[in-house]
Amino acid sequence: MPLTITRRSFLATGAAAAGTVALGLAPGRAQAQTAVGLQLSWLHSSQFAGSYIAKENGWWSEAGLDVSLLPGGPNAPVEPPVVAGTALVGISAADYTAAAVEQGAPFKILGVAMQKNPFVIASLPANPVNEPADLIGKRIGMALANKPVLQALCTLNNVDINGIEIVPTQYSAQPMLAGEVDCLLCWETDLPVAMTMQNVENLTMLMADHGYAVHSQTYIATEDSLANRRAELVALMAGEVRGWDAYRTDTDAAAALTLQMYPDAGLDLETQKLQAARQVPLMFSELTDANGFGWWSDDTVAANIETLALLGRDVTPDLWDRSILEEVHGA
Amino acid sequence: MTSLTVESPATGQLRGSRATPWLGILIVLAGWELAGHLLTAAFVLAAPSEVIGYLLREWQLMGRALWTTLGNAAAGFLIGNLAALLLAGVALLWPRSERIVTGLALLVFCLPLVATGPILRVFFGPGSGPQIILAALAVYYTTLIPLLVGLRAAPDSWFDLVRSYGRGRFAALIHVRAMAALPYFFTGLQIAAPAAFLGAMVGEFTGAEKGMGVLTIRALRALDVEMTWAVATVATAVAILAYVAIGSLARRVLLSDPPVILATPQSARTQRTAWWDAVLVTLLALAIWTSALWIFNLNPFFAKGPTQVFDALFIAADAAATRATLGGALSETALFLIPGYLTGLVAGAGLAIVLVLAPALSSTAMPLAIALRSVPIVTTAPLVVLLLGRGATGTITLVAIMVFFPTLVACLHGLRQTPGQVLDVFDSYAAGPVTRLIRVRIPAMLPAFFAAARMAVPASVLAITVAEWLATGSGIGSLMALSASLSDYDMLWSSVVIVSALSALGYGLVGMIERRVLATYAPEQLS
Secondary structure: OOOOOOHHHHHHHHHHHHHHHHOOOOOOOOOOOEEEEEEOOOOOOHHHHHHHHHHHOOOOHHHOEEEEEEOOOOOOOOHHHHHHOOOOEEEEOHHHHHHHHHOOOOEEEEEEEEOOOOEEEEEOOOOOOOOHHHHOOOEEEEOHHHHHHHHHHHHHOOOOHHHOEEEEOOOOOHHHHOOOOOEEEEEOOOHHHHHHHOOOOOEEEEHHHHOOOOOEEEEEEEHHHHHHOHHHHHHHHHHHHHHHHHHHHOHHHHHHHHHHHOHHHOOOHHHHHHHHHHOHHHHOOHHHHHHOOOOOOHHHHHHHHHHHHHOOOOOOHHHEOOHHHHHHHOO | OOOOOOOOHHHOOOOOOOOOHHHHHHHHHHHHHHHHHHOHHHOOOOOHHHHHHHHHHOHHHHHHHHHHHHHHHHHHHHHHHHHHHHHHHHHHHOHHHHHHHHHHHHHHHOOOHHHHHHHHHHHHOOOOHHHHHHHHHHHHHHHHHHHHHHHHOOOHHHHHHHHHOOOOHHHHHHHHHHHHHHHHHHHHHHHHHHHHHHHHHHHHOOOOOOOHHHHHHHHHHOOOHHHHHHHHHHHHHHHHHHHHHHHHHHHHHOOOOOOOOOOOOOOOOOHHHHHHHHHHHHHHHHHHHHHHHHHOOOOOOOOOOHHHHHHHHHHOOOHHHHHHHHHHHHHHHHHHHHHHHHHHHHHHHHHHHHHHHOHHHHHHHHHHHHHHHHOOHHHHHHHHHHHHOOOHHHHHHHHHHHHHHHHHHHHHHHHHOOOHHHHHHHHHOOOOHHHHHHHHHHHHHHHHHHHHHHHHHHHHHHHHHHHHHHHHOOHHHHHHHHHHHOOOHHHHHHHHHHHHHHHHHHHHHHHHHHHHHHHHHOHHHHO
């Protein structure tokens, strides 16, 4: 085998490797594969199942990428590994990315997996929160660190935050079930899912439906990677787009694949199925139907900049760089 | 220096402490089962029967998780204890360096793991690196300190004997020092075992695919009470087994029971040398910090050096705001930390005294105390707060639990140190048990009590920062977690510096009080 590998032979070995996988043999990793890391924002779960589909089907290895999906966790910030180069791309959110850029990190947002921010106010049917005005007089359980989020929601909807009693709680539905609080600030896809699985009927009010526009599960990379590792970025994002499009067609299969690939994560299949189904409306919209997964428009960016300003983050549209997605979608 | 190892055979064992431990365990289990059934609707507690049910269903998952975490903990345990041996060797070969070695070791031990975790993750990349290193960091200090005491805990006459045979320092090391140090070494290992497991679990929070820490997070979020308690139960059982196993190994190897003195008695150097040592330790720490950033070429976005921290705290435009944020968080923390610390000390010493007066109680109290100590704090923190609420009670209790057990064990040991002849004198005056307690036993307990009180300073800081981070969302622990998620690494490193420095200062402050008190009650300890 010659030491210099042309792009053609590179692709051929990749395809051969994919073929081996299809035959059910050991996945023979081609020598020429480029190893890159994708830093996830949390522990493995169906939250990232689109990536699992891409990896399992060999869509990255076909393109010469050997992608490691690096798990996150409660003490695993996404930004440092991306800055340090351990990961080529990280899964962040517009507010965290803006904060990191303010501290001097040279990040760009390459794609937006969650078009709608997953933050909700969860409540119980007996004492529901259906719209922001319902928050008045309620006790809300949340991390104090998220007070700017609540403040932004209140400002956007002309609600006086002083009319809400904030109770600092750990990230769990338990305080609401114990009657310590009336509602929770949490994600659409975790605590409400946990309650439903425990047969506790609950309601959620999606903050994104009330003006809170912050792109979430955003793909970030450094300006240096954008300048010097474009081919890898395009290949990585192409796999993501393909993986998430497949995810959308069968979320149950995506959840099953999650458990199959990560049997040690302590996941429950039914919970994962529900979570996988509930994140679909957050990830796909008319905008993505028209332009493809991960897309954003000038309007959605403008709305983001407005909400981020309420969170104390001043950003410009430069933070978003669509060149990689444009190449992926052939726009 | 007066040796603290000498066991008095007459009082060496607390009667009944090993005879009927099952009764206490049964009572606790029965209460737990009852409470579990009463609290079903609150999603707080699973009864032991439910925990067993869960473990029978999911033993494979739990087994794999345990295997992973145990492997990392064992590797960390080995590395940490080897490091302790190495540092003790340096201090022994070059006695002048001892204060510097222990000072630096204390400072590193005080680094808050909320902050070290993410830095280790970036440094090691994916894999088990952070889990192993956090486990090693959790154990090396508690081995080093008893080891240093042990290496000196031999009577001068033994060294004379070695010399009279014409043998040198090496022979003295093998035949006298190593033998004298062995019981102390085992004590260190015993304390280290549960700590290593905790370190490995916290390491998993920096991003891991499997392990007990991963399952803990999953269970808490999913409102899966059975899984939460099953993980906590298994982790506790493992920690207790490790503790007991090392204890029984020690009993086979050693002739006497392992001693429980956990820290060097303060030597009677002058105040001036102490200050000089502190300055030297600080300068060395700053030099090591700066050169580590340089050698490992860490990215300045998240790796801040001493000058950047100084800049953030004193020079930058928002320095005053940074200081105010830090000060606010620290005072929130202190409000719970200090009462919890003191409660733990009083409860530990108090129970030790009660157990000496009423030895029959110890069969119930000791297994419970060991279990409480061994529950990894990452699983207890959310549970204690769930059970006792997010207010003062939960957090203070958590800190008190962390402080309570080492204090209890040390004080029991101290109470047993009472010289028999002194008690004989009091007997001859027909002094009652209370008089003997106040006049003889408590003064005899004080050195052990203070040794525990000093070691409890970093332990209580660990407890409160973890509780704030995982459960209550206030104070310096929460500020550090928040700073990391918002990429405010200036704030994060500033917090690390201040928390470590304050922990070390607290340790020194307890040492100062110790010298004052011992000067009155146990002057022989200071000679």
